[in-house]
Amino acid sequence: MPHSLILNLQPRSPISPNYLTGKHLHALFLTLVSSVDQALGDRLHEQKSEKTFTLSPLQVSDRTQRGHRLRWEHSRPIAAGTACWWRIALLDDSLFGHLTPLWLNLNPSHPWHLGAADLQIISVLGTPQSTQPWANFSSYAELYQHASDHTRQITFAFSTPASFRQGKYDSALPTRECVFNSLLNRWNRHSGIPFPETLIEYLFPSFFDIQTELIQYPEGKSAGCVGTISYRILGDADGTAIQQLNTLADFALYAGVGRKTPMGMGMVRRLSK
Numbered sequence: 087m088p089h090s091l092i093l094n095l096q097p098r099s100p101i102s103p104n105y106l107t108g109k110h111l112h113a114l115f116l117t118l119v120s121s122v123d124q125a126l127g128d129r130l131h132e133q134k135s136e137k138t139f140t141l142s143p144l145q146v147s148d149r150t151q152r153g154h155r156l157r158w159e160h161s162r163p164i165a166a167g168t169a170c171w172w173r174i175a176l177l178d179d180s181l182f183g184h185l186t187p188l189w190l191n192l193n194p195s196h197p198w199h200l201g202a203a204d205l206q207i208i209s210v211l212g213t214p215q216s217t218q219p220w221a222n223f224s225s226y227a228e229l230y231q232h233a234s235d236h237t238r239q240i241t242f243a244f245s246t247p248a249s250f251r252q253g254k255y256d257s258a259l260p261t262r263e264c265v266f267n268s269l270l271n272r273w274n275r276h277s278g279i280p281f282p283e284t285l286i287e288y289l290f291p292s293f294f295d296i297q298t299e300l301i302q303y304p305e306g307k308s309a310g311c312v313g314t315i316s317y318r319i320l321g322d323a324d325g326t327a328i329q330q331l332n333t334l335a336d337f338a339l340y341a342g343v344g345r346k347t348p349m350g351m352g353m354v355r356r357l358s359k
Contacts, residue, residue, distance in 0.1 A: 090174075094207070094210070098205070106164070108190070111144060114205075122185060125295070132248050139177065142172060144172050146359065154310055238320075239316060240319070242357065246350055289317045298312075310344075338356060
């Protein structure tokens with residue numbers, strides 16, 4: 087069952103920009119896991135293939151967003167006492183179950199460390215909120231059951247830069263193959279409800295308002311895509327194919343697309359149907 091959880095956080099001391107990178111937030115997540123299941127934390131740390139979770143960059147709650155975009159880089163420290171939030175999405179039922187003791191026994195006075203800063207976890211949101219579109223949960227069967235079998239327009243907001251591996255290199259262009267193969271592979275790996283690869287043949291981009299952004303990684307800079315893009319289901323797609331494509335579009339909230347989703351990149355959500 088996919089879960090998209092929002093952790094409301096507050097730093098007790100300033101957080102340096104050096105510790106607001108995907109690498110350090112990834113390490114914080116593994117620390118949270120290890121606090122309730124050390125063996126699981128070690129296994130997740132050693133995973134080299136597709137991860138069973140995605141993370142967001144740390145967000146300042148009262149900072150004005152630019153459209154649907156989130157902040158993925160910080161040039162200044164986040165001050166002590168600032169209300170922040172952080173999204174953790176889990177794609178595996180067993181992973182959520184292992185972490186249940188963490189959410190049930192949450193102690194706001196217990197500090198978690200991000201660099202030299204202490205963080206308090208104030209609360210955890212796991213259900214849809216009118217003011218927080220990234221919080222949600224659904225079983226894989228429910229995602230499929232509730233997906234439309236007639237809606238032919240799919241619009242995504244790329245809220246943090248997404249890039250896609252093509253051969254030896256990365257591409258920032260969100261082609262139908264890059265976006266939907268990423269979703270399809272993760273769906274087929276975790277859902278137990280496999281969809282055919284031929285689905286993608288029905289999709290064609292119909293509108294895009296996108297641009298590239300450079301992301302700084304330890305190994306150097308890389309280009310990613312942000313903005314909005316729509317795909318149209320064309321041709322003789324039957325109701326089953328349309329429903330499966332809409333399922334993948336709804337699944338994007340949890341799975342993200344492209345590379346480095348456990349580091350905060352490739353955060354994508356579907357806009358109004």
